[in-house]
Amino acid sequence: MPELPEVETYRRFINEVAVGQTITGLEVRDAHVLAVPEDELRVAVVGRTITGTGRLGKNCFLELDNGRLLVLHFGMTGDIGAFRDAPDAPRFTRVAWQLSDSGLNLAFIDPRKFGRIRLAESAEAYQKAKKLGPDALQITAAELHQKLSRRRVFVKPLLLDQSLTAGLGNWIVDEVLFQAKIHPERLGNSLSLTETNALHAAIQLVLKTAIRHEANYRNFPASFLIHAREWDDSATPGTDAHTFCPRHPKVKIEKFYVGGRATYICPRCQPAPAG
DNA sequence: ACCCATGTTCTTTG
DNA sequence: TCAAAGAACATGGG
Numbered sequence: 001m002p003e004l005p006e007v008e009t010y011r012r013f014i015n016e017v018a019v020g021q022t023i024t025g026l027e028v029r030d031a032h033v034l035a036v037p038e039d040e041l042r043v044a045v046v047g048r049t050i051t052g053t054g055r056l057g058k059n060c061f062l063e064l065d066n067g068r069l070l071v072l073h074f075g076m077t078g079d080i081g082a083f084r085d086a087p088d089a090p091r092f093t094r095v096a097w098q099l100s101d102s103g104l105n106l107a108f109i110d111p112r113k114f115g116r117i118r119l120a121e122s123a124e125a126y127q128k129a130k131k132l133g134p135d136a137l138q139i140t141a142a143e144l145h146q147k148l149s150r151r152r153v154f155v156k157p158l159l160l161d162q163s164l165t166a167g168l169g170n171w172i173v174d175e176v177l178f179q180a181k182i183h184p185e186r187l188g189n190s191l192s193l194t195e196t197n198a199l200h201a202a203i204q205l206v207l208k209t210a211i212r213h214e215a216n217y218r219n220f221p222a223s224f225l226i227h228a229r230e231w232d233d234s235a236t237p238g239t240d241a242h243t244f245c246p247r248h249p250k251v252k253i254e255k256f257y258v259g260g261r262a263t264y265i266c267p268r269c270q271p272a273p274a275g
Numbered sequence: 276a277c278c279c280a281t282g283t284t285c286t287t288t289g
Numbered sequence: 290t291c292a293a294a295g296a297a298c299a300t301g302g303g
Contacts, residue, residue, distance in 0.1 A: 003281065032299085058282080076282050077300080092301095112300050114282060153292065162283085169281055260294070262280080 002058055002074035002115075004136055004167030005210035010072075010080040011060050015053045017082050018062070018099055018106050022049045025098030033094045033108065035116040044119050045070055045097065054123055056135055057166025061123060068119060071126055075114025081107040136167035137207055144203075145196035148188040155191065155199075156184035157259040168203070171226060172210070174264050176202040178225040183270040184258045190273065222246055228253040228264055245269060 002010070023045045028038050036044075045064065054061035054069075060080075062070040072080075081090045082104045089096065095108040095117060108117060120126035134143065147164050148155065158164055159173045168176070177184050179202035182195055191199070206224075213219040217226050223246050245251045245266035253264050 006281085073282085075298095076280070078282095112280090112282095112298090114298070114300095116283095151292095157293090160282090171281065260296095 002076070002078050003169030003172050003215075004055075004058060004207055005172075005215040007055055007058050007060050007074060007167075008211050009214045010074070011053045011055045013080055013082075014050075014060065014062065014106065017102070017104060018050050018097075019052060020050065021102065022047065022100040023097050024100045027096040027098070027105070028094075029096070030094040030113065032113050033110055033115050033117055035118045041117070041119065044068065056123060056127055057132055057162055058169070059126070059130075059132075059166075061120075061126075068121060069123065069126065071118040071120050072108060073116045073118070075110060075112065075116070077110055077112040078115035079109040081109050083107055131163045132166040133162065133164045134166065136165045136203055139165045139200075139203075141197050141200035144200050145191075145193055148191055148196060148199075151188035153188055154185045154258060155182060155188055156261070156263060158188050159199075160259070160261070165203075167207070170261050171229060172206055174229075175206045175225050178264075178266060178269060179205060181269045183272050184263050184265060186273050225253070225264060225266070 026042050026046055028034065031038055034041060049065040050062050051065050052063040054063060058073060060072040062072070064070060081093070083089045084103055089105070090107055090109050092109050092111040093107040094110050094113065096105040098105050108115065133139070144165065148158060151158055156173055156177065159168050159176065160170065174184070176199065180195065180198040182191070182199060209220060220226055225246065228243055243253055245253060245268060248266060248268050251266055251268045254267055255262060255264050257263060
């Protein structure tokens, strides 16, 4: 789940549940998700008050009252939750922070354990250290065109590259390319200014729509390609209506791999590059 | 039992 | 230096 819209949704949840409260305890159930030694993390956060939240791409920041940041990255299967008593902790809770006022614990949930918890001195320092580009909601059309036009690489892996712009993941890139009517194997430097502008508009549309629906895919507009992905079973059972293009009811969505990632397109909307 | 998976990072190969 | 492909990570779910 955790691409930019999910992480933004998690951030808002943390903002509701935890901001203004002091961290009174740290419970590490599985140190695998820690990118800093447990002792160091404990010293850094216990007794600190959470003063705010932030986000850059797929990274969520908890701002502490000493100016430092607790940074959460959710990997492929990470989630955030809250619980009152230990027996009620969500399944796959790996780390939990005890909050002072509400009696709640904030849970870092991650079945597959690709997520990571880190500390940073500032968002800027973290962005530099991790070589992250501008957030996908912040990048301008001109910036996007300039970055894409210098690369002779398929546009899909370029958009997935967090150093170009941060926050886009596999399904969002497919959705963006579908909305912009661009084939994922077009080369970055082959895109016209018009196409790059369409790409930029599609990024804004897809991200804002997803955030508005709190990343609940089933509620996305019928015009979205996401309903064609196999794991979306929102189509009527017993039919395969969801395997057709939203714009072309008779054209089947195609699945293939680009850069090793499952990729879905409408062959009518997104013509393959010549040659 | 086998295959697939929303992310990141490293290695290998050209 | 660049680009592409593959693997590794750890695990659940279909």
